[in-house]
Amino acid sequence: MARIPYADPAHPDHVDAAGHIVASRKKLGHLHRMLLHAPPIAKGWITMFDAVRWDSTLSGRIRELVMCRVAAINDAPYEWEAHAPLALKEGATQAQLDALRDWEKSDAFDATERAALAYCDAMTKQVHVPDDVAAKVRSIFPPRELVELTVTIAGYNCVSRVLEALDIKGTDPL
Known part of the structure; x- marks a missing residue:
């Protein structure tokens, strides 16, 4: 409850x-x-x-993968359950979702996805993004998409924190 x-x-x-x-x-x-x-x-x-x-130009696949990664890092099952199906609809694979918790050891992700996931990990776990991680995403994503990626990761960290602090679950609220 x-x-x-x-x-x-x-x-x-x-x-x-x-x-x-x-x-x-x-x-x-x-x-x-x-x-x-x-x-x-x-x-x-x-x-x-x-x-x-x-209203974002960021790829839906990247957007949903980082949302799911945030949910995995923050142990936010409601967020995961909401976004995993959307990730699949946006072109992510079930193999990617299965590997997302330990993505660095998986070959299921391309270079763009790996850069976005590394950026997500740094933002979520450390807050301060190391220069090498920032340089990698900056080399892949144009400024607008990099801002959109950053706000997506930050925003969904906010979502998971609200969900978990208030103990919001997937059960009927009535």
Whole structure:
């Protein structure tokens, strides 16, 4: 059970933010129901993550692989369960998902994916990215995509931290 009850989307204080979420996502997920406790944050969250997911020029495969890698590092199963199917739809393979927890020892990833995953690991585990890792992604990704990659990794670290701190699971919030 989550650490606090899920917010009631029908509550007058939550209706506007709930409508904003549903307009974007077509449903209210567990995370969204929790975020409704802070309606301006819920709306801002959706706006930011819509930009990360739908307005980015970054490859969907890379985007979803780093989201899953963040989930693996942070032991965030709800995040993994949400994004592993999306990674497959975006062109990642089941072999890549199976190897993602120990990706450095796998030959399932190409040079671009390896650079993105190394960058993800550094950002998630160390915060400060070593110069050699930064130089590698900078040599592969144009500036816009590098910013999008960086914000995707940072953003989904935020997602996993909210999920885990509030103990949001994949069970029905009602």
